[in-house]
Amino acid sequence: MTTQIASVSEIFSSLQGEGTRMGERHLFVRFEKCNIHCDYCDELEKPGSDFDLESVLESILSLERQKGPHSYVSLTGGEPLVYRSFLKSLLPQLKQKGFKTYLETNGILWQALRDVLEWVDVVAMDVKPSSVTKEASYMESHRAFLKIALPKEVFIKMVCSKEIDLGEFKDLCLMIGQVCRDVPLLLQPVSTTVEGFQDAELMTLLGELQSIGLGILSDVRIVPRLHKILNIR
Numbered sequence: 001m002t003t004q005i006a007s008v009s010e011i012f013s014s015l016q017g018e019g020t021r022m023g024e025r026h027l028f029v030r031f032e033k034c035n036i037h038c039d040y041c042d043e044l045e046k047p048g049s050d051f052d053l054e055s056v057l058e059s060i061l062s063l064e065r066q067k068g069p070h071s072y073v074s075l076t077g078g079e080p081l082v083y084r085s086f087l088k089s090l091l092p093q094l095k096q097k098g099f100k101t102y103l104e105t106n107g108i109l110w111q112a113l114r115d116v117l118e119w120v121d122v123v124a125m126d127v128k129p130s131s132v133t134k135e136a137s138y139m140e141s142h143r144a145f146l147k148i149a150l151p152k153e154v155f156i157k158m159v160c161s162k163e164i165d166l167g168e169f170k171d172l173c174l175m176i177g178q179v180c181r182d183v184p185l186l187l188q189p190v191s192t193t194v195e196g197f198q199d200a201e202l203m204t205l206l207g208e209l210q211s212i213g214l215g216i217l218s219d220v221r222i223v224p225r226l227h228k229i230l231n232i233r
């Protein structure tokens with residue numbers, strides 16, 4: 001039986017603070033729970049509550065009336081693809097109502113992506129260096145995920161800390177290049193007690209990573225989080 005309930009932390013309107021569509025007005029649906037646990041994660045402590053499909057749709061339509069138009073409905077988390085069945089119901093309804101959809105994902109659950117991709121317009125996927133997340137390596141899952149995402153507008157975000165292993169970074173760039181060297185790779189300084197862009201040493205390291213990346217890929221950028229700079233939600 002299809003699950004029509006998802007744990008949602010918040011539904012709100014704001015600027016997109018990350019990635020290639022930074023600055024656009026997006027309507028965010030933040031799902032609780034994730035399939036992994038990154039060392040630096042600042043989202044997992046946000047509690048959620050059970051929402052059925054109708055409640056999520058009503059909240060989206062109401063926010064669109066109050067604060068729209070929004071460029072995209074952005075599904076974020078946590079990891080939205082944990083709720084594969086829910087998304088298979090929600091996404092077609094959003095498309096039917098004329099919304100464009102933007103999926104923010106850790107880029108691991110490729111089977112779930114395959115099931116929902118037809119209703120997604122933009123895929124904002126992470127590639128996770130295990131030297132930064134202190135998690136397992138997801139190299140092969142990321143490879144499968146990127147191959148599936150490619151027919152859509154897609155970019156990759158990589159959160160980088162001073163602990164990043166340069167060999168691992170290069171291997172991840174090579175993997176991306178083997179799938180498609182023109183997918184934008186956005187390097188984001190990790191933020192813990194302070195926003196990463198304020199750490200001069202880390203920003204110097206990101207410059208070095210960008211040079212390595214540009215030896216393999218055609219588009220490697222360094223991008224901090226806009227919503228943290230502007231101090232908005």
Ligand code: SF4
Nearest residue numbers: 034037038041078106
């Ligand atoms: S993938 Fe994202 S939501 Fe999940 S633990 Fe890592 S940073 Fe947090």
